[in-house]
Amino acid sequence: MHGVRRVRQTAEALAAKKLREQSKITEYLALNEEVLSKKASDDWSREAYDLTTRVLQINPEFYTVWNYRRNILLHGIFPKCSPTEINDLLTEELSMTTAALKMHPKVYWIWNHRRWCLENVPDGPGTDTEGDINGWRKSYWDKELFVDEKMLDADARNFHAWSYRRYILAGMPVAKPETAELAYTTRKIESNFSNFSAWHQRTKILSSLWGSGRLDYSKSKEEEFELVRNAMYTDPNDQSVWMYHRWLIGDGEDKEVLDREIIVIQELLDEQPDSKWCMESLVHYKRLLLQRHSSLVDAEVANDCRRLLDELRGLDPARRRRYEDIEKRL
Template sequence: MSLQNLLGRLETRLREEVRDQAASLSLVRDHTPADRGLTRKCSAAASTAGAGARPNRRSRARSPGAPAGGSALSRRRSRAAADAANMAETSEEVAVLVQRVVKDITNAFRRNPHIDEIGLIPCPEARYNRSPIVLVENKLGVESWCVKFLLPYVHNKLLLYRTRKQWLNKDELIDVTCTLLLLNPDFTTAWNVRKELILSGTLNPIKDLHLGKLALTKFPKSPETWIHRRWVLQQLIQETSLPSFVTKGNLGIIPAERTQQLIREEMEVCGEAAGRYPSNYNAWSHRIWVLQHLAKLDVKILLDELSSTKHWASMHVSDHSGFHYRQFLLKSLVSQTVTDGSVLEQNTLRSEPAIVLPKDEEAVASAEESRINLPHLLEEEVEFSTDLIDSYPGHETLWCHRRHVFYLQHHLNGRFPHSVVQLSPADSPGGTLSDLHLIPAGPHTSQAMEVDGLSDSSKQGYSQETKRLKRTPAPDSLGLEMEHRFIDQVLSTCRNVEQARFANAYRKWLVTLSQ
């Protein structure tokens, strides 16, 4: 039977159901597919005959042998029998149709493993004798008319498998979960089934990352997809990784080249998802997670991210999540560096083991490359904020970002130029501003800090918190004065009510900071 004939029969059956419900009488008790056409003819004839005259009260009287409410009860029973028969036959046809669609989706991925986007094609009904799965270059489209049949079927089939009421082999599980997650990626059970397949070695985790990437093109904020994506990445970076990814000499650890490739791919996925959905908190949070667990907060990667997201931020001035990501980058750079005069040096990266390098020109060159000027970066970020506030007045996100950047700059440019704002090891890089503490810098940062001329602070009862309090910088009068001038300039030229409100709120915050 061709697909067009199958769709035609299915459409005919649906129309017959509507026609049966609208009929006023149904005179057949045993309703089977063989005599369904005769039933409809009899019902139509009875309806036509009864429409000519209205029965009086006497004609409505029940005959001695007729059961109570015979006419209404008979209609209900007949209608129920007809619906049951229609549903039985329709469900079989739907099953055949859905199985073909699932197979078409599987074949599409086999023909083109580089599919990079999925979408729905508006199509209320099937008009052509062809598959509802459309593959054009690297784009996969699904005609919308089949979703109402496809999604409930695969959903119910997977639930039957999980409740051990129906057996599915591994290939069927992969195909069913793939189809289901492309249509509804927030179905946790399907992701859990694929986790089991990955742990058993049946499913390649790289393919699961690709499936999640496709689902995010249609549902860019799907939390379950992001959660599963992090789980897969953890499986790839753990020492007890899958046997198929263990190579000689690495003891199960992913090579550096593969890690770098994963980082680049994840950054691309996060960037595309953030562009498809405004203020996509899930995407930006995943990007932070990648920096923490894959990149290990590498300073070079942090600087690259700060540079690459600058243009994106200038095009999305109301995206709080995007600017929060830039704030995370700045705080992470601060926490990964120590001061050396006005130039900041990179600490030993947490992602690399301690390696003793020879004292030669290469070591000196690598040390020079690792030196960054963090105060200059903060100044550039303040200038960037100034340009955006002047160009796009009335956006609260820009003022909040400026407040955060100035807070970091205010501490770096305090009275103690040889101190730096650094996160303590127990604090998370994404913590609040109250978690920032001043750690003394110098050639011997591991030694005890002198307090009031005493080298041994423990004898005087000084705790680490006491040292931090004594190291708190005084307000940077020059920086505060420049900020107040900036606010005066904004208030004198702006005609936006919201812009004036944000500027006044920022001024009040500066006053509290200087107290």
């Protein structure tokens, strides 16, 4: 930090630090050896379970130990427990992984273990043949959605949290309205347009709503174009915004929409003459015009593409070959 005097460590202090670090490594390696030895002998004891806790607190990416931990629960601990006791153990597992996620929010194996916990929730009180909507399962899934939202509050672009969210929403005993989830993605996007995962989530929800006829396709799609245009003008260099715009355009069957959006992007390029994404998108959409509506466009469209590709080669030389390949296919 500026203005803070750096204290030079003595040789003795450095040696002591190195010794402490070596001691931790030695302890960790001994723990690993002990756990893997128990795993090799199919030890499903509580002692083995506790050892996996110690290892995973140090190294949550040790997926072999996560697998072993689940086998201990399934083969050694759960068979001796009542449904209530299993419920309590799974609650402890989720608490343990919640603590781990605070330190390691992007470790896949922690998220994977939470999924396993949910999939092993026993039948609870008030169960019925309709899926136990009044028992433990509903409580678990509702809490998981809450935890996931807290994780996304901390990091709105955490891919793992968004993936887990889709898993939760798909498996909830009482489904959350998709319109509510659409509103959630709107809040996340409006707070930060540079959120690829939120845009991606939006494509999934809208595809479902449009496909089922639960949302007016024409009206809502125009609203989406308005949303993404605002994002484009706010940050024309954000790739996630342009990818969403391309998803809205689709395969270019609607020439009127193509023409309109080309005008919008050209206006933005006039304001931001060095915008690579404006140029790339104009090339992409003009190529769609040539491919889908060739009888309605003139040769000048192809010339525009060549001019833009030439500018892109100068602006983005690392992808020069790619732009040359595109030009060859015009």
